[in-house]
Amino acid sequence: MSKLLQRFTAALIIFSILLAPVAAQTTTGGLCTPSGVAFGFFNGVETTSIQAKRNLQEFKIMHGVTTAQGERIKYHVFYNYTNGYEDFVETFRQRLEEQGGLLRGKFELFFTGNKGGGSWWSSITQSVAETGQILTAITDQHQASLLVNLKRDFQNPPTGLKYEEQRLLIDSLVIEVPKLMFVAHSQGNLFVNAAYDYAVSKTPASSVGVVHIAPASARTTGSHILANLDFVINGLRPFGTVPPITTAIPGYPLQPPGLNSETDILGHGLLEIYLNPALTTAEEIRIAVNTKIAALVPSAVRAATGFFTATLTWDGPGDVDLHAFEPNGTHVFYSQLQGTSGYLDVDNTVASGPEHYYASCDASKLLTGTYQIAVANYDGADSRIATVQVSSVNGVLGTKSVTLGAFTEDVPSATLFKIVVSKDAQTGVYSAALSP
Amino acid sequence: MLDRTNGIAGVDADKNGVRDDVDAYISTRYSAAPQKAAALQVARTIQKELLVSKTDKPAIKLLTLAEDRAVNCVYSKFDRNSSIKPGAVVQDIESVTTNTEERLLAYLAFSKAADGTTGTIPEGDTCE
Numbered sequence A: 001m002s003k004l005l006q007r008f009t010a011a012l013i014i015f016s017i018l019l020a021p022v023a024a025q026t027t028t029g030g031l032c033t034p035s036g037v038a039f040g041f042f043n044g045v046e047t048t049s050i051q052a053k054r055n056l057q058e059f060k061i062m063h064g065v066t067t068a069q070g071e072r073i074k075y076h077v078f079y080n081y082t083n084g085y086e087d088f089v090e091t092f093r094q095r096l097e098e099q100g101g102l103l104r105g106k107f108e109l110f111f112t113g114n115k116g117g118g119s120w121w122s123s124i125t126q127s128v129a130e131t132g133q134i135l136t137a138i139t140d141q142h143q144a145s146l147l148v149n150l151k152r153d154f155q156n157p158p159t160g161l162k163y164e165e166q167r168l169l170i171d172s173l174v175i176e177v178p179k180l181m182f183v184a185h186s187q188g189n190l191f192v193n194a195a196y197d198y199a200v201s202k203t204p205a206s207s208v209g210v211v212h213i214a215p216a217s218a219r220t221t222g223s224h225i226l227a228n229l230d231f232v233i234n235g236l237r238p239f240g241t242v243p244p245i246t247t248a249i250p251g252y253p254l255q256p257p258g259l260n261s262e263t264d265i266l267g268h269g270l271l272e273i274y275l276n277p278a279l280t281t282a283e284e285i286r287i288a289v290n291t292k293i294a295a296l297v298p299s300a301v302r303a304a305t306g307f308f309t310a311t312l313t314w315d316g317p318g319d320v321d322l323h324a325f326e327p328n329g330t331h332v333f334y335s336q337l338q339g340t341s342g343y344l345d346v347d348n349t350v351a352s353g354p355e356h357y358y359a360s361c362d363a364s365k366l367l368t369g370t371y372q373i374a375v376a377n378y379d380g381a382d383s384r385i386a387t388v389q390v391s392s393v394n395g396v397l398g399t400k401s402v403t404l405g406a407f408t409e410d411v412p413s414a415t416l417f418k419i420v421v422s423k424d425a426q427t428g429v430y431s432a433a434l435s436p
Numbered sequence B: 001m002l003d004r005t006n007g008i009a010g011v012d013a014d015k016n017g018v019r020d021d022v023d024a025y026i027s028t029r030y031s032a033a034p035q036k037a038a039a040l041q042v043a044r045t046i047q048k049e050l051l052v053s054k055t056d057k058p059a060i061k062l063l064t065l066a067e068d069r070a071v072n073c074v075y076s077k078f079d080r081n082s083s084i085k086p087g088a089v090v091q092d093i094e095s096v097t098t099n100t101e102e103r104l105l106a107y108l109a110f111s112k113a114a115d116g117t118t119g120t121i122p123e124g125d126t127c128e
Helices: A003-019 A049-063 A085-096 A107-113 A119-127 A131-155 A164-176 A188-200 A234-239 A270-274 A280-295 B020-029 B033-051 B057-077 B086-097 B101-113
Strands: A037-042 A073-078 A179-185 A208-213 A223-225 A308-314 A319-325 A342-346 A355-359 A369-379 A385-392 A395-403 A414-423 A430-435 B118-120
Touching (some): A037 A049, A037 A164, A049 A280, A049 B086, A073 A164, A085 B101, A107 A131, A131 A234, A164 A355, A164 A395, A164 B118, A223 A280, A319 A342, A369 A385, A395 A414, B033 B057, B057 B086
Antiparallel strands (some): A308 A355, A319 A369, A342 A355, A369 A414
């Protein structure tokens, strides 16, 4: 059978699968469940990786695991680091040396000191009054440093998605999930705009929503919340356009502790200010996000949720193929869509992808053992960069790219991933992990 | 009393992956065994982040996945309406584990290396 005929047959099979109600994708076997909403959080300025994960959990508490319409929400973070953050450590060290070195070497005070104090600082400053001057100097200098770091991207916002892992995750989400809800805080607003633009180039804009919290961006693509005493975002006004203030918050002395039991003299922290249940900003954010999710129009899902999935894209015209080799040797590709464990449910023969393979969520079908994910330049994709992302129900496991050589038709030219699916003998819990 | 000697790694006499002084802090700060275990999981993850090669991308990615599990564990064991909020637990452990300039810089270097990654709230019990 020619590839054209094979593709036609495959397309009919895929089409017939997609004609089935979305609910049909709710797999049996209980290993995973499709999401109705992908919640993507873009973190703010000077946030560590683990702080971004912590902040994401607070959104989950705020919005729950299902919407009012019964759609399941899956939570993701798109992490960005603030270049130059580490430079403030030297300034912090110098300040600790002041007042005769009363606080010399106490770097555990770094994160809270930058925000004006907190419980540890209160104990210290009440015991030794001179340390209050150290804290004031740290807070003042930190605000200046933070504005310098934020201003750089504020004045030159990213014009496209610069992170491969994040781009591929959006490529996967737009074909697997009917609604995308992006929420950004602070610096994350610069990145969410690029993510929104990318997503709506792949799926209808009516299925993608954005809510901006403390937007460090002149441009907004959804509603926003900005506090009047947010001295970081309002401090950007001399350097460009900042969206208008929406909400009044109390001054620092009257500020109630936030979700991390701390306050923020700069009025900018996500947990200290914006998600603080004692301030009106939290309820405004909750309503804005829930309202937007309810208003989104579900897009047609093209790909199934899997216990793990592999998504392939490439950077232009040509026909690149995704190949999966299952533990029992079954070769799944455009000519053999159905595997023992999984299925190739999205195929592309023209340009850019995506192609998508999923391993079943049905425990009676999912084989344990090693799966291999490979790619081939079927035709017309010489020198294209092909990128594959493998994800499990617990997130992205890995993202890799390869530059393709001459066409090899049905023969894969590069194996990018080996994924080991195992079942714990005692608990019966399945897991997926990359193998070297 | 936090240890400020012995380089980035510090002293881990019981080889549980957490500095002994951080162990002691956690034992003092949290009373319930599941909460101590959750705090230790965060501490163990951050300690690995301090020591990992910041150019080892697969290792960095694995640690970001460990972060997802550790933070999820904390949020499953602490109630944000109680006196010790999960958000404060993560912040406290982060602060005591990065208590020297060398450790803090190594820690920020990890976050810099994780720039552009993604995370997902995992499913099921993620406590170790």
